[in-house]
Amino acid sequence: KKFEYTDVDKKSKIKTIGIIAGIVLLIAVIGIIIGVSVSGKKKNDDDPKEKTNSIKLEVKLEELNEEKTVKLLGDGFTELDSEEVDLYINGTKEAKFSKTHSFTQGGTYEIEYKFSKSLKSCKRMFEKTDITSVSLNFKSNDVTSTEYMFSSAEKLSSINFGSFTSDNVETMEGMFMGTKVQKLDLKSLKTAKVKSVVNLFADSSILSAYCSSFDLSKCTNFTGMFKGCTSSFNVDLKTSCYNQIKSHPESGIDNVSVNLVDKPQSVKLIVEIGRYELQESDSPIQLIGDL
Numbered sequence: 001k002k003f004e005y006t007d008v009d010k011k012s013k014i015k016t017i018g019i020i021a022g023i024v025l026l027i028a029v030i031g032i033i034i035g036v037s038v039s040g041k042k043k044n045d046d047d048p049k050e051k052t053n054s055i056k057l058e059v060k061l062e063e064l065n066e067e068k069t070v071k072l073l074g075d076g077f078t079e080l081d082s083e084e085v086d087l088y089i090n091g092t093k094e095a096k097f098s099k100t101h102s103f104t105q106g107g108t109y110e111i112e113y114k115f116s117k118s119l120k121s122c123k124r125m126f127e128k129t130d131i132t133s134v135s136l137n138f139k140s141n142d143v144t145s146t147e148y149m150f151s152s153a154e155k156l157s158s159i160n161f162g163s164f165t166s167d168n169v170e171t172m173e174g175m176f177m178g179t180k181v182q183k184l185d186l187k188s189l190k191t192a193k194v195k196s197v198v199n200l201f202a203d204s205s206i207l208s209a210y211c212s213s214f215d216l217s218k219c220t221n222f223t224g225m226f227k228g229c230t231s232s233f234n235v236d237l238k239t240s241c242y243n244q245i246k247s248h249p250e251s252g253i254d255n256v257s258v259n260l261v262d263k264p265q266s267v268k269l270i271v272e273i274g275r276y277e278l279q280e281s282d283s284p285i286q287l288i289g290d291l
Contacts, residue, residue, distance in 0.1 A: 050116060051084075051085075051086055051114040051115050051116045052116065053114070053115050053116060053117070053118075053119075053137065053138035053139065054112055054113060054114050054115070054137045054138065055112070055113045055134065055135070055136060055137070055138065056110070056111070056112050056134070056135040056137065057072060057110075057111040057112070057113075057131045057133065057134050057135075058108065058109070058110055058111070058131065058132050058133040058134075058158075059072070059103075059108070059109045059111060059130060059131055059132060060107075060108050060109075060132045060155075061103055061105075061106045061107060061108075061109070062106050063105075063106040064103065064104060064105060064106050067102050067103070067104050068102065068103050068104075069100050069101070069102045069103075070100060070101055070102070070103060070130045071099065071100050071128065071129045071130050072098075072099055072100060072101060072111055072129060072130070072131060073099040073113075073125065073126065073129065074099075074124040074125055074126055074127035074128060074129060074148075075099070075124070075127070075128070076123065076124030076127060076148075077099075077122075077123065077124050077125045077126075077127070079117070079119050079120065079121055079122075079125075080097070080113065080115060080117070080119075081097075082097065082115075082117065083096065083097060084115060084116065084117065085097040085113055085114070085115045085117075086113070086114040086115070087101075087111070087112075087113055088111065088112040088113075088114070089101060089109060089110075089111055090109055090110055091110070097113075111131075115138075118139065118141075118142050119138065119140070119142065119143055120142045120143060120144060121143060121144065121145045122140075122143055122145065122146045122149045123145045123146070123147045123148065123149070124147065124148045124149065124151070125149045125150075126149060126150050126153045126156065127148050127149070127150070127151045127152060127153065128151070128152045128153065129153050129155075129156070130155055131153065131155065131156055132155050132156060132157055132158070133156070133157060133158035133159070133160075134156065134158070134159055134160070135160040135162055136160065136161050136162045136163070136164040137162045137163055138163065138164065139163060140163070140164045140165055140166055140167065140168075140169075141167060141168060142168065143164075143166065143168065143169055144168055144169060144170050144171075145169065145170065145171050146166065146169055146171070146172050146175045147171055147172070147173045147174060147175065148173070148174040148175065148177065149175045149176075150175060150176050150179050150181070151174050151175070151176070151177045151178055151179070152177065152178040152179070153179055153180075154178070154179070154180050155180070156179055156180065156181055157180065157181060157182070158181065159181060159184065161185075161186075161188050161189065164188070164189075165188055165189065165190050166189045166190050166191065167190045167193075168193055169189075169190075169191070169193065169194055170193055170194060170195050170196075171194065171195060171196045172191070172194055172196065172197050172200055173196050173197070173198045173199060173200070174198065174199040174200070174202065175200055176200060176201050176204050176206065177199050177200070177201070177202045177203060177204065178202070178203045178204060179204045179205070179206065180204070180205045181204075181205075181206060182205065182206065182207045182208070183206075183207065183208050183209075184206055184208070184209040184210065185210045186209060186210055186211050186213070186214070187210050187211075187212055187213045188213070189213060189214075190213070190215075191213070191214050191215050191216060191219075192215045192217070192218065193218060194216060194218065194219050195218060195219055195220055195221065196219065196220070196221040197216065197219055197221070197222055197225050197251075198221050198222070198223045198224055198225070199223070199224045199225070199227060200225045200226075201225060201226055201229055201233070202224050202225070202226070202227040202228050202229070203227065203228035203229075204228075204229065204233075206229070206233055207232060207233060207234065208233075208234045208235070208236075209233070209234070209235045209236070210236045211235055211236055211237055211241070212236045212237065212238060212261045214237060214238070214241045215240075215241065216241055216244050216245065217240075217244065219244070222245055222248035222250060222251035223248075223250045223251070224250070224251070224252060225245065225251040225252060225253070226251060226252035226253055226255050226256050227252045227255075228252075228255075229252065229255045229256050230255060230256070231255070231256060231257050232257075233255070233256040233257065234256070234257045234258075234259060235256055235257070235258055235259070236259050236261050237258055237259070237260060237261065238260070238261060238262050239260050239262050239263065242258055242260060
């Protein structure tokens with residue numbers, strides 16, 4: 001028998017192919033959805049909250065003859081006493097969170113704490129620690145206290161405030177007391193709500209502090225702000241802030257050298273004129289070039 005391939009057969013074949021292709025596509029989409037779901041579930045199981053906040057530290061050690069335990073966070077700092085914090089040493093994740101770490105070899109070590117928690121206090125965060133530098137990369141909107149934050153951290157030589165702005169900080173008491181950091185860039189700090197700067201820089205070895213953004217109009221306690229500091233300490237302040245501090249002699253502001261950042265600039269000139277009688281016809285002396 002002779003069979004003829006009709007248009008109906010062609011349409012049926014095309015329809016069948018279309019159905020098969022649709023089924024294959026549907027299976028692929030379902031597979032992708034299941035994969036993403038499993039991946040997301042695994043991520044959530046491992047890390048319920050993404051740890052976007054971090055504190056980066058550096059520790060420099062001389063050659064060691066025996067194991068040395070190094071203090072990374074202050075004893076009085078309690079905000080991160082939690083298993084939700086990840087600790088990394090030179091990029092390797094440690095088994096558990098700790099404020100200290102034991103080293104067996106000298107060298108430079110990079111330490112990082114990663115966490116998701118919103119801190120409410122930085123009180124005594126690095127007090128009497130052995131760190132040499134610190135970089136703060138966490139939101140500080142909820143922080144109300146930086147009391148003794150870097151106090152007596154004698155090996156500390158560098159502080160990077162990063163995203164830390166201190167918008168709602170009310171007390172900065174003893175924040176840099178007894179530190180050896182030579183230069184402090186504090187221009188990013190917000191101090192409009194600060195009520196106490198007691199011993200803020202007391203007994204420190206700071207050579208320059210850039211505080212041009214400071215607003216201490218709500219501050220009521222300036223006692224010992226610059227206690228034990230000398231004229232080698234140079235501090236940048238706005239005139240209004242300087243006057244606020246100056247009105248409190250107990251601050252010790254007279255101990256240090258102050259640079260008023262908004263003070264009008266001036267140029268002093270000295271002109272020597274020979275000993276002869278000046279006549280009205282003499283030409284005037286030009287003190288500054290033509291503009």
